[in-house]
Amino acid sequence: MRAPRVLLVEDEPALARGLSDSLRANGFDVTVAADGERGLDAASSGMADLIPLDVMLPKINGYEICRAVRAQGLDVPILMLTAKGQEQDVILGLNLGADDYITKPFRTGELIARAHAFLRRRGPAPASFTFGDCEVDLAARKVRRAGADVDLTAKEFALLAYFGARPGCALSRDVILNAVWGNAVFVTPRSIDRCVTTLRAKVEPDPHRPAYIQTIREIGYRFEPNGE
Numbered sequence: 001m002r003a004p005r006v007l008l009v010e011d012e013p014a015l016a017r018g019l020s021d022s023l024r025a026n027g028f029d030v031t032v033a034a035d036g037e038r039g040l041d042a043a044s045s046g047m048a049d050l051i052p053l054d055v056m057l058p059k060i061n062g063y064e065i066c067r068a069v070r071a072q073g074l075d076v077p078i079l080m081l082t083a084k085g086q087e088q089d090v091i092l093g094l095n096l097g098a099d100d101y102i103t104k105p106f107r108t109g110e111l112i113a114r115a116h117a118f119l120r121r122r123g124p125a126p127a128s129f130t131f132g133d134c135e136v137d138l139a140a141r142k143v144r145r146a147g148a149d150v151d152l153t154a155k156e157f158a159l160l161a162y163f164g165a166r167p168g169c170a171l172s173r174d175v176i177l178n179a180v181w182g183n184a185v186f187v188t189p190r191s192i193d194r195c196v197t198t199l200r201a202k203v204e205p206d207p208h209r210p211a212y213i214q215t216i217r218e219i220g221y222r223f224e225p226n227g228e
Contacts, residue, residue, distance in 0.1 A: 003029040007048035009039035036060030070097035087218040094172040131225035163223035
């Protein structure tokens with residue numbers, strides 16, 4: 001079985017060296033691209049299983065790489081490396097197709113854990129999934145909690161199904177809005193918040209302290225089926 005391939009796009013030599021050494025020590029096959037041009041060329045090959053991607057890069061920035069990768073139809077997980085507290089950077093990256101983000105400075109162990117988590121989640125979309133005491137049957141469009149049927153509206157079920165297909169991913173409100181509501185008229189990001197509130201009331205043990213549908217401040221939501 002081949003080692004998972006990581007394309008690290010990072011222009012800070014010390015950080016790139018430290019991260020690549022740690023990834024290799026944990027069983028990853030690592031390629032480092034020190035600028036955006038090289039990063040885009042390597043990403044376009046479709047060989048990477050995961051791309052940790054810095055935002056601020058020489059030649060081509062991380063946003064343009066993310067946009068180009070998704071325009072080519074590549075679904076490789078992209079983990080953005082962003083400056084601390086730059087919520088707008090995060091939102092822009094997520095809206096362009098990044099799967100999650102990690103803010104600098106961060107511990108190498110956190111990146112390793114995220115890498116393993118993303119690679120575990122890759123594969124065909126399941127026909128059902130579980131979290132807590134809930135079972136979601138996507139084909140039958142049914143949800144059961146502790147063995148009892150849960151009555152969800154069409155939008156609540158669509159939102160839960162969307163979350164279930166993207167466990168652990170940071171999802172901006174705009175991305176959720178486009179995916180679940182589409183071109184519906186007079187729908188705003190507040191519609192998402194209201195739908196999340198009613199959904200939590202039906203599937204969370206404590207809706208006021210949600211374990212599974214977690215809020216990411218200023219950005220959107222993340223679904224953690226293990227309650228992490």
